[in-house]
Amino acid sequence: MAEPWATPEELRVHLRLPVIDEAQAAEKITAAETVIRGELRQHIDAVAGAAVDLVGNGRRVILLPERPVTAVASVVVDGHTPLLSTEYRWNRYGILTHLGGCWPLDAAITVLCDHGYTVLPAPVKQVCLQVAGRAWVRPSTGLAAESLGDRSVTYDKDRTGEALSDYELRILAPYARGPESR
Incomplete structure (x- = not known):
């Protein structure tokens, strides 16, 4: 907590x-x-090792839902072998760029990352x-409203x-x- x-x-x-x-x-x-x-x-709060599930959009860039991103440990596409860290780039604004092409359309992308403010x-x-x-x-x-029967506030x-x-x-x-x- x-x-x-x-x-x-x-x-x-x-x-x-x-x-x-x-x-x-x-x-x-x-x-x-x-x-x-x-x-x-x-x-907002710092979270370490969060697993974020995304859907491939057919573009080179996909956005992580939490900011700031402080680390990306792994990226896995459709449950296969994790991408090498040289195959993607990320920044603190949650932009995850696939350096070898585009993120496969409708692919299940799982990102293990740290995010939030310490x-x-x-x-x-x-x-x-x-x-x-x-x-x-x-x-x-x-x-704004109050009822007496069955008490509703x-x-x-x-x-x-x-x-x-x-x-x-x-x-x-x-x-x-x-x-x-x-």
């Missing part, structure tokens, strides 16, 4: 509160992380604190402060994966 992106103490300082309920603060931080990961469609980028942490802070300040206004993310603002989306944009790898 990856370390939390922020601590309850950091949230307390962000909100300028004298004290904070650490369990509730940790819950708000975890919820903010989930919202941000969902928006970015990225794991140190969380400061802008991502700041947005996490902002989202968790809004959720902390406005917890009770998130109720619906929450609205815009009202709880968990929805990302346009400004926050612009800050996070460099950390999102591109449209071709979705």
Whole structure:
């Protein structure tokens, strides 16, 4: 399990509160992380030895779904012998280039790689604190609907402060994966 992106103490300082309920603060931080990961469609945290399954596109370049890529250990096409490291090239942006031609169309490509940030980028942490802070300040206004029979409650993310603002989306944009790898 990856370390939390922020601590309850950091949230307390962000909100300028004298004290904070650490369990509730940790819950708000975890919820903010989930919202941000969902928006970015990225794991963000460092992962070693991830097996990524892709489908060949008939082009020389294929995109890995997570960024940044920090290492590629192997590339296997249709379960056969792994390609030699001289047969492909990769970069931190997740671009995997086949140097001997094109990736076979509709082939099953398995890439064993490391990806993510060992140190969380400061802008991502700041947005996490902002989202968790809004959720902390406005917890009770998130109720959008409530029923009495069989007890049904619906929450609205815009009202709880968990929805990302346009400004926050612009800050996070460099950390999102591109449209071709979705």
